[in-house]
Amino acid sequence: MTARTAEVAVFAGIRGPARTFSYLVPDGLDLLPGHLVRVGLGQRAVPGVVVALDGAAGDRELRPVDALVHPSPLLRAHQLALATWIAERYRCGLADAVRAMVPPALASRARSAGLASARGERTEAIFALETAGRDALAGSVRVGARQLATIRALAAGAVTARDLADAGGSAAAARALARRGLVLAGTRAVRRVPAEFALADDDRARDLPATGPQAVAIGAITAALGSGHGFLLHGVTASGKTEVYLRAATAALARGDGVIVLVPEIILTAQVVARFIARFGDRVALLHSALSPGERFDEWRRVLDGVADVVIGSRSALFAPLERVGLVVVDEEQEPSYKQESDPRYHAVDTALELGRITGAAVVLGSATPRVVTYEAARKGELASLALP
Template sequence: MKYINVAINLPVKNLFKQFTYAVPPQLDHVDVGWRVVVPFGYQTVEGFVTSLAAAAPAEYECKEILATLDTRPWFDAEMLATANWLSEYYLCSPAEAMRLFIPGKTSIKRQAVYNDEGKLIAYDYENKLKIKTRICFVVTKAGREALVAYNKRLRAQMHALEVLAEAERPLSGEELASVQVSAATLRILCEKGWSERSEQRVLRNSYANRTELKESLHLTDEQRQAVEAIGSAITEPHQETFLLQGITGSGKTEVYLRAAAQAMEAGKQVLLLVPEIALTAQIVKRFQAWFGDEVAVAHSKLSQNERADVWYKMRTNSAKLLIGVRSAVFAPFSDLGLIIIDEEHESSYKQDERPNYHARTVALKRAQLSGIPVVLGSATPDLESFYKARQGTYTHLRLLQRANGSMLPHVEIADMRLELQRGNKSVLSAALNDALLQTAVQGEQAIVLLNRRGFSTFVMCRDCGESIVCPHCAVALVYHSAGEAMRCHYCGNTAPIPDECPNCHSRRIRFFGTGTQKAEAEIAELPEIRILRMDQDSTVKKFAHEDILKSFSSGEYNVLLGTQMVAKGHDIPNVTLVGILSADSTLNLPDFRASERTFALLTQAAGRAGRGDRAGHVVLQTYDPDNPVIKLAATQDYDAFAASELEIRQELGYPPYTEILKITVLDKEEVRGSSLAQRIVNFLQTLQLEHPEQELLVLGPFPAIVAKVRDLYRMNILVKCPQMELVKRALWNSEFKECRNVFFDVDPVSVV
């Protein structure tokens, strides 16, 4: 009997153990990498075969696997190696790592089976992934002979045979009906043996028929040099990481297109990662114009079945180029030859749920295992990437000029302290107000960035100062005018607007701060303004991002207001003005990356202006106009910012000069959670004493900046170490690894 070890795919974080199963003779082909259906207790679950076992286990009864979920192994050698690395690097179970590679958290749906007395006896299952098929027809040899003989009395049948004979592929009933071939005629052809019918898989494509004409631009010298450098790593395949640093509007996408074309001409597949679903529409159009049906798209708004079809295209080489958000990094490829990561600095590449992987880190690992190049593109690179380029670990490619020869926009800093002194209580400074009016009169367009959703940021009692907070989270509720309700942006809890203060019962309740809905209402009052809002509330529906951008690009609206998603990647020639409200809102967060995030967001937002043949203008509103980060963002001087910030990072011992691990303990009881967190700190401090040469630093425990979410108190511990392997190994072998309420965030993008 053959035995295999299986990682059980259940939604639990502490199931690190793998279980041995017997393989029945009819499934003897099952080996490492297969997905199988196995009995587990009283359940029927999906499992991943991780290795072969020498014998049956002595400590428990060895059950047989029930079935397979595919006709071939799901995981190839590279995917298995990546999953094993991911489990060790991010301190998660093998099953947690492996389920990232499948389209959906599980591929089977369990169903309870009851006896006649209503007693549960077992769980049955069905495959959640539904393959879409259609009936197709082909002409047979006998049919071709009948067509040569041609019987004029069978005109309809002869016509059908002509259509089938001319086709180079099987034709569906719908396709044949469109050329006047009826179902009755097809039935007769099959009865005579002149045609054969078969069932063929239909691959869903939400982006079908969305192509535009191919636009091939003349490369600048800088772009050409970048394409040649990347091309050398494609034509003579080897692992090399390129940091493509280009100012906004310098034509990084054109470099991506040329590099992708070279890889595809060499018979290779390409993965292009983008940070936001909002960015997929415009970049997909450009790539589809070049490569047509060779392009597949994956993002969070696709259904599980649509995602499964995308994964099938890449695995079977039916598509050559995959564009997707961070989860696309786990797609199965037939022959991957190039990975491109656009806006590589974006924090949205980091998964905020366990396992807390970073798509860029995973992509670099897959590239290393496959021996292929990676292109990291950004106008404001992640400081760790920039440091590696400066050290020579990455090949640094720079685009210092805009591709169309235009200048970077003029940036005007509006001091909101002076605006208040002058009696201006609007969300708009006088400068931005005037600029919006002028832009509308001239028939041009503007983008306004405000990084807050909702109508007002918080609601407060003017008598006692009490804010209206979420009963489940330690955070203020945000007022949303749509639905006249208050909403928690952490747990989604909604509550009606109170008539009186819950603390002192005063009726003097006031709305404070500004959200996108309030800003929208105020800007809409300006003459000639036709405003459109894009934030999480307005983009719930599938393709909502694309529809909003299409309406704006067409000129139907002349102002686009939104959160971060309006600041990145959009290339709309008629946008000549960008307004940035509350430019310093994220600057003073207690996080070592606050300055970097602020600089990147302001620079990216400013870069949306003046990308056509008209000069761009940016109004940057702030209460801290003398802050060096604000000033450097206004001049878009990345190198000066990076030099200053890296010096601070080195002094304080932050990445890239050290590695960080954030440990979070969650508990319904604050005291119990704090006690467990302190035990972890004691464990790490003992490790610190045993290895003084490691420069290990343990900070905490301390409450998270939002100390309670969904009724769970959150305690954080920060660990700093130049090489984190010792700490990871110690935690892997500790009791804390399998604690359900302990979470490890390796290389966190935020320490709060």
């Protein structure tokens, strides 16, 4: 059997090498582009991502790939293509561009033999009554006052420690009952969505008819899904841009595509984020720099696993591992925060347009005061101009 080689973008330090490195693929190791691997570089074991499989090794003496860190590719083909474009356009190392697409907690743990769960992943204890616990309500089993209150709370529907405390029981009593076989104890993952993204009112705009200009914009964007075309949605504050985003996103999701929504500062645009969460619920993942490493890993993994197909966040949300990207929205595209000031130094608006060209996603740049270059692109017909008075 002819030996194969893999081109790997290695994460060797604060700044990655400008080039990739070739490694021998051991027999029996089924590698694909996008796989996270552990390789030797000098005297160190470092993580890296396979960017290409290069065929036969020929007469070269190469070090083998040490280990596959995760069984599934963590980066999609379009992400690798976008990383290559970023490296060429912004003159950065390919490893830097690739690493920007991988959660920091994931890359740092790839030096170990396997990929554990996120360090920051939160769980909560949950409890349920066993049959013997229900018998205790009738007095057939002797329990203390707090334990009896806990059993009554569980019988009434309490599940979590908070539920038990509100009903006069306690998690400690529930654990003691679990040791006696009266209660079943377990855990469940807790998704962390900040309270500021909760919408105070119902999503009342969902069923309202679109205005004339909104209907024109929605129709143009939905007709362009799959084409890679770009749009400038030019409208003043409160002109209804967010509802256009939401209805275009609904159309993209109906096609089986994912949606990426970029906002300049997620805390300052909490109302936009809350509207998406209210409309699409748990299909929304939040990716932004204010998240802890564990929180970021949790959200990223929900996207990779296909649980979430609407991604909202700042610049780096553009690199979410959606299987198919159908719509990219850049809200307030004139904001300077879309420019990354550290390696890889990229502009998220231009990168979003390139992602649209790679994947065929429609790209909508929304603004009341667009950048001069964006306005000129719309004037020249490079972007379709949609106005919301």
